[in-house]
Amino acid sequence: MYPDLGEYFARREQLVSEDRKQRLDARTSNKVVDEVEGKADRLVRAIRAQEARNIWGPDSNVEVDNDTHLFPGMAFLTAREIITKTQLFKIMSRLPKGALLHAHLDATVNVEVLLRLALRHPAIHVRTPKVLTANSIGSIQPEFRALRRSEWDSASSVTALSYIPGEWVPLRVARQNFDPTLGGPEGFDKWLTSAITISPAEAYRTHNTTQKIWQKFQSTFHTAGPLILYLPVWKDYVREFFRSSIDDGISxxxxxxxxxxRYIFNEAGEEIVTHSTLLGEYDRILNEVKEEMRQQGREDEFIGSKIIYSTIRFIPPDELQWYLDDCITLKQKFPHLIAGFDLVGHEDALRPLTDYxxxxxxxxxxxKELGIEIPFIFHAGETLGDGTNADNNLYDAILLGTKRIGHGFSLIKHPKLMEICKEGGIAVEVCPISNEILRLTSSMPMHPLPALINHGVPVSLCSDDPAVFGNMGLSFDFFQVLVASEVSGLITMKELARRSFKYSSLDENEKQLAVLSWDKQWKKFLQWLEQEYPALEA
Known part of the structure; x- marks a missing residue:
């Protein structure tokens, strides 16, 4: 068929070229990759190739157990500590990420920081259903609550044989008096951390179905929630969320x-703090952080924040009305904060959108009657199913006019829906590490993200629940996406970050200002890259 191999390779080169013209990095925002960007892209590709051999390949110099197979984009929780030591992760940590469009507030602050915040407040107590021992500690979850001063007790330990099950113990005291044979205060911290994070053993061995891992996942929120939903902690938590996001290059x-x-606890341990008060505090802290950045001459690094009002898919349809009315009330009071409405939770197990x-x-x-706009920004298709209720949520999300789709993992099975998303600019909030840990895929090379991108579906990289998964900020998600391809490069990461503003809830003028600010950060990043790696061939 091809007697002349020269002709064959010419045709081959043409086919590869035509195929790759469909990729994101061939559709750059500024149409031209300048010399500095081109050099930076080549540099990052060289580092990736080097680390693919020395860290992830058969000649790896990384010591792991015999059961661990190293490869780029492998199971995140197994690879996390290795990732943090790579040059590529150092680079991704400095990359300006743009907008984070999918994260759940109650899982966005590092667990160690949350514990430190909680320990500041004597009102916070802990209890367990039985005495903690070496045999029971692995199966018992702590329960936390902020108590009224009149309810404080003199109990001193959840590990003492004299402990009465269900008795509240001050958090500081429980930590201080934690049995030394269980690790003392450090053992307490380890116990709490294991209750509100997912471990490698849980993700990859013991909880080996989506149902099992979701049970563990949901339990982390039940445990951490009462620590966060105490106003003095909540205010510091929100501030930490803003600051840590900025530090990771999210603007x-x-x-x-x-x-x-419907209410959270105030300083006195009373459940009377309304949603309106909560948003007022959010707004105040947001403005304070923006002012901090301005005073430091770093206002280009933080544009701001908005809120997607969410509730859970298990509530009855008639009860949903209360939350919808509440959302409208908050939108009227804080029009600049409320960006949309969503229903969240395990789609495979909970109610489909059709119920609502x-x-x-x-x-x-x-x-329409009130002259306001609160777009739907629905979770949909976070499933392995094909034709199941969870998968079919994609149809309903689109028919209901969703602005974006949360996860959309099963969207790749629906050519017509992908076409609609592409033509209508409905972006998919892709959460790569979350999808892997929650057992939708075993690794990044198997994730459908590249197929979505290369078919022209708008996407935004997101972290989902970083405090639970350990993928704080967005650097880890960008890293996993970058190492899982030999075609995508730094320009691809640039486009993912820069385009994220396009799919946000900012108005058009705000989007333009956000992109201009991001462009300044990008230039600083390129300068840093050139200074940091002057001797490396690019």
Whole structure:
């Protein structure tokens, strides 16, 4: 067929070229990759190739046990400590990430920081259903609560034989008096951390189905929630979320806040703090952090934040009306903060969107009457299913006019829906590490993200629940995406970051200003890269 191999290779080169013209890095925002960017891209590719051999390849110099097979984009929790020592991760940590459009507030602050915040407050107590021992500690979850001063007790330990099950112990005291044979205060910290994070053993061995891992996942929120939903902690928590995001190169945040609890606890341990008060505090802290950045001459590094009002898919449809009305009230009071509405939770196990069609359609009509706009930004298709309720949520999300799709893992099975997303600019909030740990894929090379991108579906890289998964910020997700391809490069990462503003809830003028600010950070990043690696051939 091809007697002349020269002709064959010419045809081959043409086919590869035509195919790669469909990729994101061939559709750059500024149409031209300048010399500095080109050099930086080649540099990053050289580092990736070098580390693929020396760290992830058969000639790896990394010591691991015999059961661990190293490869780029492998199971995150197994690879995390290795990742943090790579040059490529150092580079991704400095990369300006743009907008984070999918994260749940109650899982965005490092667990160690959360514990430190909680220990500041004597009102916070802990209890267990039985005495903690070496045999029981692995199966018992702590329960936390901020108590009224009149409810404080003199109990001193959850590990003492004299402990009465269910008795509240001050958090500081429980930590201080934790049995030395269980590790003392450090053992207490380890016990708490294991309760509100997912370990490698849980992710890859003991919880080996999506149902099992979701049970563990949901339990982390039940445990951590009462620590966070105490106003003095919550305020410091929000501030830490902003600051740690900025430190990771994220300049704009759209965060989902779960409003399932109608009130949270105030300083006195009373459950009377309303959602309106909560958003007022969020707004105040946001403005304070922006002012801090301005005073430091770093205002270009942080544009701001908005909130996606969320509640959980297990509530009855008639009860949803309360939350929809609450969302409208908050939008009227904080029009600059409320960016959208979502229903969250395990799609495979909880109610499909079709259960809520009546209140959701009434919600849209009510907005028209009031002259306000609260777009839907639905989770949909976070499933391995094909034709299941969870998979079919994609149809309903699109028919209901969703602005973006959270996860959209099964979208790749639906050519028509992908076409609609591409033509309508419906971005998919892709959470690579979350999808892997929650057992939708075993590794990044198997993730459908490249197929979505290369078919022209808009995407935004997101972290989802970094405090639970250990992928704080966005650097780890960018790293995993970058190492899982030999075609994508730094320009691809640039496009993912820069385009994220396009799919945000900022208005057009705000988007333009955000991109201009990001462009300044990108130039600083390129300068840093050139200074940091002057001797490396690019």
């Amino acid at each position: 704009y945040l759209e965060v989902r806040i779960n409003f399932l609890h 069609l009546e209140p959701l359609t009434k919600f849209v009509e009510r907005q």
